Amino acid sequence: MLELAIGIILGGCALGAGCAMIAGIGPGIGEGNAVAAACEAIGRQPECQSTVTTTMLMGCAVAETTGLYALVIAILLLFVAPGRFVNILINAIG
Amino acid sequence: MNNIDPVIKKETKFIALVVLILSALMQAVFLIIGLWDLPVLFGNILGGVVGILNFFFMGLGLQSALKKETADAKQTAKFSQTMRNLMIVVTIVIAVFVSWFNLASTAIAIFFPTIGVFVKAFVINKKGGNKE
Numbered sequence: 341m342l343e344l345a346i347g348i349i350l351g352g353c354a355l356g357a358g359c360a361m362i363a364g365i366g367p368g369i370g371e372g373n374a375v376a377a378a379c380e381a382i383g384r385q386p387e388c389q390s391t392v393t394t395t396m397l398m399g400c401a402v403a404e405t406t407g408l409y410a411l412v413i414a415i416l417l418l419f420v421a422p423g424r425f426v427n428i429l430i431n432a433i434g
Numbered sequence: 435m436n437n438i439d440p441v442i443k444k445e446t447k448f449i450a451l452v453v454l455i456l457s458a459l460m461q462a463v464f465l466i467i468g469l470w471d472l473p474v475l476f477g478n479i480l481g482g483v484v485g486i487l488n489f490f491f492m493g494l495g496l497q498s499a500l501k502k503e504t505a506d507a508k509q510t511a512k513f514s515q516t517m518r519n520l521m522i523v524v525t526i527v528i529a530v531f532v533s534w535f536n537l538a539s540t541a542i543a544i545f546f547p548t549i550g551v552f553v554k555a556f557v558i559n560k561k562g563g564n565k566e
Contacts, residue, residue, distance in 0.1 A: 368515055372508035375499045379507045382500060393441045393500065397493055401551040404492070404515065408548070411519055412541050415526045420537065 342433065349425045357417040363410035370403040442493035445554075449489050452550030453482045457543060464539070477529055477536035481543025484525045488518050489547045 378396040382389050457478050464470040495514025499507040522544060529540035 364519070368512050371515055372511045375496055375507045375511040376504045378496075379500055379502070379504050389500075390441055393439060393497070394445065397442070397445055397496060398551055398555055400492060400496060400511075401489060401548065402555070405545075405548045407515070407519065408522065408545065411522055412526060412544070415523060415530070416537075416541075419527065419530045 342429075345429055346426055349429065350422050353417045353422045353425070356421075357414040360410045360414040360417065364407045367404045367407035371400050374399050374403065438494065439497050442490070442497060446486065446490045446493060448554060449547045449550045450486050452553060453486055453543070453546040456546045456549060457482050460539065460542060471536075473534055473536040474539045476534050477539035478543045480525060480529065480535055481540040482546060484522065485544045485547040488522065488544070491518050491521075 374396055378392050381392050385392075460478060461470065461475065464474050492514065495511060495518075499510035499514070502510060525544070526537075526541065529535040529537045
């Protein structure tokens, strides 16, 4: 029974990590689109390269934040949470 | 080093400054709540350096993407993001398994550049746009 409970905990953590990483799709697509749009803008007005680069850099950094959050949560779910949950379970059983 | 866009250098310096200030603030908070020890400091340094490097490499990746055609630029940006995410995964795994680094301070310090970006955006908006 204990093995089953531990298995469910590990499976739940792995599933949670996988679900969290769905959020990593958005920043990748968004960053790619931002760079593509910046390429077109610089192509049209090369004299604005500095302004476009600064704005794009800041925009990409903001867009990437959600991906970083998801990544850190997924890693914590994979490496930290299972140990903690199993400890709690074993302490509860006694 | 000479090929790096001055804009990227300037923004990275600003982000590094913000990370330094926020790191000092976090160390002070850990000290006040009585949880400060050396792993907190090492974790903060590791997280802060990786955060700054992440921003710098993002700038370099975008700089090289801007010199390419639109389709290639998208691929370059995605590749750059994948590599940087891998760097962060390795950092967090190191913080989890090596007892010299505090996991909480490492994870928090990685997000300091984001706060810097928000500060920058706020300052630019306050001034009424980027006048370059």
